[in-house]
Amino acid sequence: MTFEELVHKRRSVRKYSDHPVAKEDLLKCLEAARLAPSGCNSQPWHFIVINEPELRKRVAARIFSGIYSMNKFAVEAPVLVAVVSEKEKFLTSFGGQIRDTSYCLVDIGIACEHLILQAQELGIGSCWIGWFDEKALKEELRIPKDKKIDIVLALGFSAEDKILPKTRKSLEEISSFNSYIPNKS
Numbered sequence: 562m563t564f565e566e567l568v569h570k571r572r573s574v575r576k577y578s579d580h581p582v583a584k585e586d587l588l589k590c591l592e593a594a595r596l597a598p599s600g601c602n603s604q605p606w607h608f609i610v611i612n613e614p615e616l617r618k619r620v621a622a623r624i625f626s627g628i629y630s631m632n633k634f635a636v637e638a639p640v641l642v643a644v645v646s647e648k649e650k651f652l653t654s655f656g657g658q659i660r661d662t663s664y665c666l667v668d669i670g671i672a673c674e675h676l677i678l679q680a681q682e683l684g685i686g687s688c689w690i691g692w693f694d695e696k697a698l699k700e701e702l703r704i705p706k707d708k709k710i711d712i713v714l715a716l717g718f719s720a721e722d723k724i725l726p727k728t729r730k731s732l733e734e735i736s737s738f739n740s741y742i743p744n745k746s
């Protein structure tokens with residue numbers, strides 16, 4: 562599969578089959594994340610793969626309930642990956658404060674997309690999840706309270722029969738050459 566085909570093919574999967582994801586494939590996905598670039602090469606991430614069925618069910622039931630139940634679909638995903646933010650290098654965090662930028666979030670975004678695209682290449686579907694009960698997740702996995710988890714990734718084989726077209730702004734709306742052209746929409 563070419564890179565062009567890969568990015569066209571990837572979609573958020575919100576209906577999963579119960580087909581398990583092999584550990585070997587999960588390790589390939591983690592390796593893709595490991596190779597991601599980051600500010601000052603800080604690599605400010607830790608990926609917790611939750612694939613033990615009982616634990617996964619318990620965690621998913623808690624973190625996608627109540628006000629987070631719009632993401633209940635992820636209870637069926639055979640794998641969840643909790644992405645913990647780790648300490649950045651001094652220069653990245655200092656520079657980030659001066660620039661009022663979270664380089665850590667940029668770094669995590671890149672690493673997660675590496676992971677997801679590797680999954681896609683292996684035929685494994687995924688969904689980014691930013692809306693979940695972080696406190697419950699930390700309790701379940703005994704992650705220290707001062708840690709931040711901004712993203713959970715759901716992974717698994719798709720059970721969706723219909724593949725919806727991608728809804729995206731046009732290239733003209735989102736890009737320009739040599740000058741800034743405000744988006745009219």
Ligand SMILES: Cc1cc2nc3c(=O)[nH]c(=O)nc-3n(C[C@H](O)[C@H](O)[C@H](O)COP(=O)(O)O)c2cc1C
Pocket residue numbers: 571572573574575632688689690691692693727
């Ligand atoms: C940072 C981030 C957070 C997201 N959080 C959620 C979420 O909580 N629940 C969900 O169903 N989708 C979530 N998504 C998926 C987006 O809705 C999806 O990527 C977008 O609508 C484009 O659709 P596509 O992924 O199928 O191309 C999230 C995506 C990103 C990048």
